[in-house]
Amino acid sequence: MTQYISIIGYPLKHSLSPGFQQAALDYYQLDIRYEMWETEAEVLPSEINRLRQPQNLGANVTVPYKETVLHLVDEVDSLASLIGAVNTIVNRDGKLMGFNTDAPGFLRALRENAKFAPENKRAVILGAGGAARAVGFALLQGKVNSLAIANRTLVRAEALVDSLTKYAIDRKMRTEVIALPWQGSKFREAIEHCQLIVNCTPLGMKYSSQEEQSPLSTASIPKGALVYDLVYNPLETPLLKMAREVGVSVLSGLPMLVYQGADSFKIWTHREAPLDIMFRAAREALLKNRR
Ligand code: NAP
Numbered sequence: 001m002t003q004y005i006s007i008i009g010y011p012l013k014h015s016l017s018p019g020f021q022q023a024a025l026d027y028y029q030l031d032i033r034y035e036m037w038e039t040e041a042e043v044l045p046s047e048i049n050r051l052r053q054p055q056n057l058g059a060n061v062t063v064p065y066k067e068t069v070l071h072l073v074d075e076v077d078s079l080a081s082l083i084g085a086v087n088t089i090v091n092r093d094g095k096l097m098g099f100n101t102d103a104p105g106f107l108r109a110l111r112e113n114a115k116f117a118p119e120n121k122r123a124v125i126l127g128a129g130g131a132a133r134a135v136g137f138a139l140l141q142g143k144v145n146s147l148a149i150a151n152r153t154l155v156r157a158e159a160l161v162d163s164l165t166k167y168a169i170d171r172k173m174r175t176e177v178i179a180l181p182w183q184g185s186k187f188r189e190a191i192e193h194c195q196l197i198v199n200c201t202p203l204g205m206k207y208s209s210q211e212e213q214s215p216l217s218t219a220s221i222p223k224g225a226l227v228y229d230l231v232y233n234p235l236e237t238p239l240l241k242m243a244r245e246v247g248v249s250v251l252s253g254l255p256m257l258v259y260q261g262a263d264s265f266k267i268w269t270h271r272e273a274p275l276d277i278m279f280r281a282a283r284e285a286l287l288k289n290r291r
Contacts (some may be wrong), residue, residue: 003056007062009039009063011207012038014205017257044069052091059267078113080100084135087260106256119143124148140167140173146176150190157179172251199228202216205212227250
């Protein structure tokens with residue numbers, strides 16, 4: 001029987017996961033198809049329920065549902081529960097288990113691809129959605145010195161700061177964690193003095209209404225910082241283009257995408273992910289995905 005893994009989100013046109021996940025499944029000659037299930041919010045519960053059917057092995061979950069699906073699965077592993085977001089679901093005999101592979105994927109790309117050690121650094125996260133939650137916990141575990149979360153909806157940043165602060169206090173960490181309003185004077189000040197900026201908003205994402213937008217202006221990008229954009233399509237977003245033009249180090253979301261996908265692959269198939277094949281297929285999918 002052919003089995004299926006899906007990616008659930010809305011919109012999905014920009015997604016590269018089908019290309020590189022299918023390449024990894026084909027490498028092992030598995031009779032598994034990776035499908036796109038573009039899902040509108042009102043049918044999300046029924047689509048998640050559909051994953052319980054025996055032919056469905058599981059799913060990736062992407063924008064904007066990573067936090068919502070946490071409440072639609074039967075069990076959540078400890079990291080996903082801590083983060084409050086699920087990006088990987090596995091169907092175990094009709095029971096849905098939720099995992100989060102974004103946090104380890106984010107840190108791995110930061111350390112291995114950008115050669116950036118987060119220890120004792122000052123970081124600013126732009127956004128407070130599902131991805132920002134994973135990045136916030138990953139940076140706390142990476143022992144940053146301070147963490148500022150700026151979000152358009154301030155209460156959402158404050159809620160994330162509350163969770164991060166509780167985590168830090170429980171572990172006797174002295175990391176300063178603050179919430180900032182989007183784009184005000186405090187926002188500009190935090191950006192000016194930080195060493196790592198992580199864009200966790202979809203600004204700049206291909207096929208979105210915000211495709212041409214950047215969360216920062218060229219003038220506000222501080223010299224000496226690393227600018228890490230979680231958006232992976234296009235490879236060079238408007239933010240990364242500006243940062244590169246002012247001579248600042250940049251990291252695209254593509255390595256994180258492949259690393260988080262590799263961890264998901266292992267959860268579904270119990271096999272080591274063929275990373276080289278996945279990276280090659282992700283780059284090919286990116287080229288094909290160009291208009
Ligand atoms: P999400 O849960 O929907 O959160 C989106 C965040 O972006 C929210 O904080 C939202 O603010 C903010 N935002 C949306 N539109 C905005 C705008 N016009 N101006 C300012 N802020 C805006 O999405 P997510 O799952 O966190 O994903 C965010 C991005 O990260 C997506 O582009 C996704 O593809 C990317 N991502 C990449 C990887 C990777 O492996 N590279 C992994 C995960 C996610 P409000 O709270 O005010 O709505």
